[in-house]
Amino acid sequence: MNQSMTPYHHGDLRNCAIIAAAEIIESIGSYDITIAQVAKRVGVSAPALYRHFTDKDALLTAVRELTHLGIMDYITRAQADIEQGTLAHLDALGSAYLRYATDKKAFFGLMWEDHGDTESRRAEARAKRTGFQVLHEAIELYLKRHKPESAGDSLKTATLMWSTAHGIATLQHNRMLDTFDEDADADTLLRTATRAILRSKD
Known part of the structure; x- marks a missing residue:
């Protein structure tokens, strides 16, 4: 995104x-921003923003809501033409997560950074539809179709797959994935791990 001013309409500050x-976070590739920077971009004084946000963390918390919408958009597009309940569907969801972490590095970091509001974030995540809910539903359907005796373990399986995907994405995000194996590829690792996890349900 460019650095042009974001139009401010009265009552919608x-x-x-x-x-x-x-926009600033995306343009600079970091969420290390200031209230003053945002105020300048909008065309108002910093004190005007403090009427809406107590501090920078409060503003970043609001921005984090957009990151969830962003990753849901990646997921929605990734699974649009793929039959659900298939291994290809699970692969598509995993690839979408990795792609978001690569394409939107600053937003991915912001999504998981601890700003002292972990409990409220956990409550919010449980209360709305997130990428994890999509993954859980996909795994539940896959297990019902292909491994019905393990369908009752869908939540544990989803948590294991999500943790694995997040670990790979985080290492990739921090440019550490190929520290020991120069040929390490995030998508290949995740697909291999997914198959190993599903085989454990046999």
Whole structure:
């Protein structure tokens, strides 16, 4: 995104500030931003933003909501033309997660960074549809179709797959994935791990 000013419409300052902050984060590739930067982009004074956000962390918390929408968009597009309940569907979901971590590095970091609000974030995640819920539903359907005797373990299986995908994505995000194996490829690793996890259900 470019550095042009984000148009501010009277009465909509909060939303304009959130969008402006997201634009700055994407343009600089970091969420190390200031209220003053956002205010300048919107075209208002910093004190005006403090009427809507108590501090920078409060603003970043609001921006983080956009990151969840962003990753859901990646997931929706990835699974659009793939039959659900298949291994290809699980692969597509995993690839979408890895791709988001690569394409949106700053947002991926912001999504998981601890800003002292872990409990509220956990509650929010449970209350709305997230990428994990999509993964859980996909695994539940896969197990019902192919390994019905293990369908009752769908939540544990989803947690294991999500943890694995997140670990790979985080190592990739931090440019550490190929530290020991120069040929390490995130997608290949995740597909291999997915198959190993599913085989354990035999």
